[in-house]
Amino acid sequence: MKTDFHFSKEIERAFKNDPPGQWMSPMPAGCLRLSSGYPAPSLVPSEEIKQAVARLLDEERDLPLHYIGSPRVPQLKEFLQNRMAQRDVETANDELLVTSGACQAIDLIARILLDDKAVVAVESPTYMEALEIFQNYTEHYITIPIDENGLQTEVLAEMLAERKDKGLPIPRLLYTIPTYQNPTGTTLSLARRQHVMELAEQYDFLVLEDDAYGELGFGERPRLLKAMDTQNRVIYVGSLSKVVAPGMRIGWVVADKRLIAPLSWFKKDLDHPFDQATMASFLEATDFDEHLEKLTTVYESKCATMLSALEEFLPPSVSWFVPKGGYFVWVQIPDVDTSKMLQEAFAAGVAFVPGKYFFLNQQEGLQYLRLSFSYASHEEIVKGVELLGRVVGTHIVSTAKNVE
Amino acid sequence: MKTDFHFSKEIERAFKNDPPGQWMSPMPAGCLRLSSGYPAPSLVPSEEIKQAVARLLDEERDLPLHYIGSPRVPQLKEFLQNRMAQRDVETANDELLVTSGACQAIDLIARILLDDKAVVAVESPTYMEALEIFQNYTEHYITIPIDENGLQTEVLAEMLAERKDKGLPIPRLLYTIPTYQNPTGTTLSLARRQHVMELAEQYDFLVLEDDAYGELGFGERPRLLKAMDTQNRVIYVGSLSKVVAPGMRIGWVVADKRLIAPLSWFKKDLDHPFDQATMASFLEATDFDEHLEKLTTVYESKCATMLSALEEFLPPSVSWFVPKGGYFVWVQIPDVDTSKMLQEAFAAGVAFVPGKYFFLNQQEGLQYLRLSFSYASHEEIVKGVELLGRVVGTHIVSTAKNVE
Numbered sequence: 116m117k118t119d120f121h122f123s124k125e126i127e128r129a130f131k132n133d134p135p136g137q138w139m140s141p142m143p144a145g146c147l148r149l150s151s152g153y154p155a156p157s158l159v160p161s162e163e164i165k166q167a168v169a170r171l172l173d174e175e176r177d178l179p180l181h182y183i184g185s186p187r188v189p190q191l192k193e194f195l196q197n198r199m200a201q202r203d204v205e206t207a208n209d210e211l212l213v214t215s216g217a218c219q220a221i222d223l224i225a226r227i228l229l230d231d232k233a234v235v236a237v238e239s240p241t242y243m244e245a246l247e248i249f250q251n252y253t254e255h256y257i258t259i260p261i262d263e264n265g266l267q268t269e270v271l272a273e274m275l276a277e278r279k280d281k282g283l284p285i286p287r288l289l290y291t292i293p294t295y296q297n298p299t300g301t302t303l304s305l306a307r308r309q310h311v312m313e314l315a316e317q318y319d320f321l322v323l324e325d326d327a328y329g330e331l332g333f334g335e336r337p338r339l340l341k342a343m344d345t346q347n348r349v350i351y352v353g354s355l356s357k358v359v360a361p362g363m364r365i366g367w368v369v370a371d372k373r374l375i376a377p378l379s380w381f382k383k384d385l386d387h388p389f390d391q392a393t394m395a396s397f398l399e400a401t402d403f404d405e406h407l408e409k410l411t412t413v414y415e416s417k418c419a420t421m422l423s424a425l426e427e428f429l430p431p432s433v434s435w436f437v438p439k440g441g442y443f444v445w446v447q448i449p450d451v452d453t454s455k456m457l458q459e460a461f462a463a464g465v466a467f468v469p470g471k472y473f474f475l476n477q478q479e480g481l482q483y484l485r486l487s488f489s490y491a492s493h494e495e496i497v498k499g500v501e502l503l504g505r506v507v508g509t510h511i512v513s514t515a516k517n518v519e
Numbered sequence: 520m521k522t523d524f525h526f527s528k529e530i531e532r533a534f535k536n537d538p539p540g541q542w543m544s545p546m547p548a549g550c551l552r553l554s555s556g557y558p559a560p561s562l563v564p565s566e567e568i569k570q571a572v573a574r575l576l577d578e579e580r581d582l583p584l585h586y587i588g589s590p591r592v593p594q595l596k597e598f599l600q601n602r603m604a605q606r607d608v609e610t611a612n613d614e615l616l617v618t619s620g621a622c623q624a625i626d627l628i629a630r631i632l633l634d635d636k637a638v639v640a641v642e643s644p645t646y647m648e649a650l651e652i653f654q655n656y657t658e659h660y661i662t663i664p665i666d667e668n669g670l671q672t673e674v675l676a677e678m679l680a681e682r683k684d685k686g687l688p689i690p691r692l693l694y695t696i697p698t699y700q701n702p703t704g705t706t707l708s709l710a711r712r713q714h715v716m717e718l719a720e721q722y723d724f725l726v727l728e729d730d731a732y733g734e735l736g737f738g739e740r741p742r743l744l745k746a747m748d749t750q751n752r753v754i755y756v757g758s759l760s761k762v763v764a765p766g767m768r769i770g771w772v773v774a775d776k777r778l779i780a781p782l783s784w785f786k787k788d789l790d791h792p793f794d795q796a797t798m799a800s801f802l803e804a805t806d807f808d809e810h811l812e813k814l815t816t817v818y819e820s821k822c823a824t825m826l827s828a829l830e831e832f833l834p835p836s837v838s839w840f841v842p843k844g845g846y847f848v849w850v851q852i853p854d855v856d857t858s859k860m861l862q863e864a865f866a867a868g869v870a871f872v873p874g875k876y877f878f879l880n881q882q883e884g885l886q887y888l889r890l891s892f893s894y895a896s897h898e899e900i901v902k903g904v905e906l907l908g909r910v911v912g913t914h915i916v917s918t919a920k921n922v923e
Contacts, residue, residue, distance in 0.1 A: 180764035360584035
């Protein structure tokens with residue numbers, strides 16, 4: 116072809132970034148999968164979903180296979196409204212939009228709110244796919260460090276005050292995963308949750324609360340930011356990916372109806388009636404609280420296995436946060452570039468995600484890695500951490516004391 | 520909330536349009552559905568899809584319910600490559616992207632190619648949801664009228680020559696549905712297909728060939744623009760919505776790999792492994808040519824029923840194009856604003872889509888309406904057209920001769 120393509124201005128900007136998915140190294144077959152945020156195979160209800168589809172299609176025939184028409188699509192919405200009510204968030208019909216997973220929700224939110232002038236505040240580290248999405252829209256960020264109690268709101272407050280003093284633009288949006296965060300597994304304390312809401316009011320920004328892991332607490336689940344949101348500043352994003360099945364792609368947004376309307380505007384053509392009706396059919400035959408109880412019991416136990424194995428097999432200079440829920444353990448290995456360990460780990464037979472991919476400035480993440488206890492079995496977790504320990508051992512040159 | 524929302528610049532432009540879906544009037548229950556482009560209930564393979572899911576989940580268990588991992592996802596892609604090969608289009612792996620229906624494909628294409636400077640050439644009338652999508656990106660259009668042989672390429676040639684003479688920007692993209700067009704049911708002649716390709720080369724624009732109905736020909740199917748595309752100027756969009764089930768949301772794009780890469784960039788997070796694997800499971804148990812033969816036999820017969828009923832029940836001044844495939848009959852009722860007939864038609868018990876919604880300048884479409892013969896049964900088609908005839912009769916004030 117003689118011509119060059121004329122891409123849109125927005126796309127030309129996106130192309131300056133690395134292509135998405137660079138963090139997904141092709142993993143050799145047979146590698147122990149401590150990398151992926153996948154649910155445990157035994158906890159994915161494939162038999163129940165098979166039955167849900169059979170029931171759905173026996174009862175409704177062609178209805179869920181058209182663009183619209185299945186009565187179970189509104190039922191799914193009702194289920195989600197009931198879940199939100201259990202978490203102290205009352206949600207009207209025009210305040211909730213079902214999406215194709217949390218990623219589509221985040222992309223739609225970015226699409227309507229962000230442009231090349233917008234500043235976004237993100238946790239550091241944070242969910243890499245959210246970073247990839249935001250970077251398609253803007254180059255302007257402030258990054259707020261995380262400690263064992265989540266997002267350091269004192270630092271956010273200082274940054275905001277400084278920006279105000281200097282006349283710099285205030286972020287339009289704060290993106291946070293306050294509960295069982297990806298990748299750190301940390302949970303924002305109640306005091307900091309209150310502080311976030313105060314700052315949002317004081318500086319007039321919106322908060323995107325990504326709650327993909329929020330139902331997977333090992334103990335009491337913390338209060339949602341959305342439940343503390345008296346001014347409709349919080350855009351809540353939920354997902355059934357981690358608690359039912361990612362392949363069904365069911366997420367949702369709860370927000371001010373003045374935001375849901377434009378989100379629907381761009382969502383409209385991308386609805387998935389069959390997936391939504393299938394999920395509704397699955398849910399109507401499931402005691403969801405019992406289902407969650409089963410999941411969290413398994414994940415808490417697998418998490419304990421991983422933490423014990425880390426104690427046993429990792430050198431004393433290595434440290435980690437102890438998660439209260441979710442899928443992940445965030446590991447710090449001082450003075451080691453974990454991305455340079457990855458091929459060796461693959462060769463040894465274990466996979467992890469190098470920490471740098473979770474940082475806007477990847478240099479800040481060199482000494483971290485993310486482990487997931489969700490997918491692998493207890494035996495695989497122990498074996499995988501043992502293999503990882505050997506690889507780490509060969510990389511640690513200086514001995515430092517355990518800072519946990 | 521005290522604050523107003525800060526929407527992105529692009530979104531603020533989109534908000535100047537009417538909200539999408541305005542053409543979908545809420546239809547009273549029990550109305551005969553000659554409006555919607557839905558497949559016939561009896562032709563939606565709900566029993567086969569139930570079995571496809573059972574086979575898929577029995578064999579693969581959790582695999583198709585994760586983000587990635589089902590071997591049937593690549594199988595779906597192979598199936599689509601084979602279909603394209605049957606239509607004389609050889610497609611490498613990096614030249615094909617599976618999407619969530621044709622609408623997502625069109626939206627992704629608009630997203631990467633169009634900005635507020637771009638000019639798009641569209642048929643007049645054309646698919647309203649494509650217009651809604653394009654209008655989210657740009658306000659600049661040229662519209663090319665359609666006759667019984669499709670897009671009037673002579674008019675397009677004149678417009679392009681005039682724009683070149685005047686130094687006006689040439690369209691970046693021509694959007695066309697060359698085969699069994701929505702809404703007119705017309706098919707672009709072979710001579711005009713060649714003319715489109717010559718103009719694309721001469722004026723250096725891309726062609727978006729929307730082939731959603733292309734497999735539903737009552738006789739020989741015309742040669743694809745993509746099969747005549749020696750310079751990789753054609754972006755082909757296909758869909759299984761009209762030939763299997765819209766609710767599964769399976770579409771695809773075939774294009775130059777330099778376009779597929781950025782489309783994937785924005786598509787990536789919106790993949791639907793369960794739907795794709797289910798579709799692959801359905802297809803592997805289906806003789807697809809036989810399946811298509813069954814569909815086209817039924818639709819050809821329903822189309823004939825509709826055309827006979829139109830002859831019988833509509834006044835002589837009313838005319839229509841005779842379709843060679845697809846779902847639709849485009850009806851012209853001189854000197855009547857069909858949108859003003861809609862509520863009466865609903866009250867009488869029949870639904871249609873007013874023609875104006877298929878035009879950028881809706882005033883040009885007042886005297887048209889779109890009927891669909893796909894969803895309703897033979898009996899419902901006859902009854903619906905009879906009811907429509909009565910409503911039309913009360914609206915025709917002057918008698919004009921049948922111009923068919």
